[in-house]
Amino acid sequence: MTRKIELHEGHPRYLSLLAREKLVTGFKKGLVASEGLIAHGRGECFDYLLGECTTDSARVAINVASAMLLLARYPVISVNGNVTALCVDQICGLNRSLESSAVEINLFYYTREREKLISEEFKKYGLTRIFGIDPENLVPIPELESNRRLVDRDGISKADVVFVPLEDGDRTMALKQMDKQVVTVDLNPLSRTALSSDITIVDNIVRVLPQLIECVEYNRKHSSENDLKDLIESFDNLNGLRRALEVMKTKQVPFQ
C-alpha cells in the first residue's frame, strides 16, 4: 500500500515534517541506518523544547564556529547517514565556501553498502573527492573501540579542526585527545559530545547550515584574523549549553 501525506508550507510544523520525510526517504534509499530514525526522534524532542527555532546562544555559537573553521589550516567535515539525508546540499555548500576543507564519511553503524550510497549521494551534489572510503587509507584513532575509530589519513587524521554534527560521545572525546578542535551540532545540550566539544551549536542541523555558510561568507569578507581569534577566545561553551537548557526549561506552555 502506498502512503501519501500532503506537506504544505502553511502547516505549523511544516519544517519538522519535511525533515522527517527526508529521513524516511533516506532510510528507504539505504542512506540512513534504522537507528538513525531513533536518533532523529530524540533530536526532535529537544527541538520541540527549544521552540523549533535558533536561539540567541546558538546564533553566537554558529558565528564562533565560522571563525574557527575560517582560521583552521585544514578543517574536515565529518558526515553520517542522518546528516546526508537531511542536508547533503548544504554540506557541499559549506565545503565550497570554506575552500580549504574536505568532507569525510564516518559511520557509527557501518556497512560498506551504506558508505557507498552516501558517497554516491555526495557526488550527485558535485563533491568530487570524499574521504574515509578507501580502506587502504584508514588509520585508527587511538583507544577507540567503535566503528568510528577508523579515519582517513588524508582527512580527519590530518585535520586541525573537525566539524562533527550529530556525533557520538566517545569519538568526540577521542578527537579531543588527539588535540583536534571539535565543532558540533547537537540538539541535546547534555550529551557527552555537547559537553566535550570546543563549540557546541544546540540547534537543528537543518537550520544551522544555511546560517553557518552565511557567517563564513560574511566573516571572510569583513573580519580580520584578530577579530576571529577574539571571537573564539571570548566564547564559553558550557555557558552556551546552560543557556540552551534555560530556554528549554522556560518554554512557555499554551495553558496555565
Ligand code: PTJ
Ligand atoms: O549514520 P551513522 O551510522 O553514523 O549513525 C548516525 C547516528 C546519528 C544514528 C549515530 O551517530 C547515533 O546513534 O548518534 P546518537 O548517539 O544518537 O547522537 C545523535 C545526537 O544528535 C543526539 O544527541 C540527538 O539529540 C542529536 N540530533 C538528532 N537529530 C538532530 C540532532 N541534532 C541536531 N540536529 C538534528 N536534526
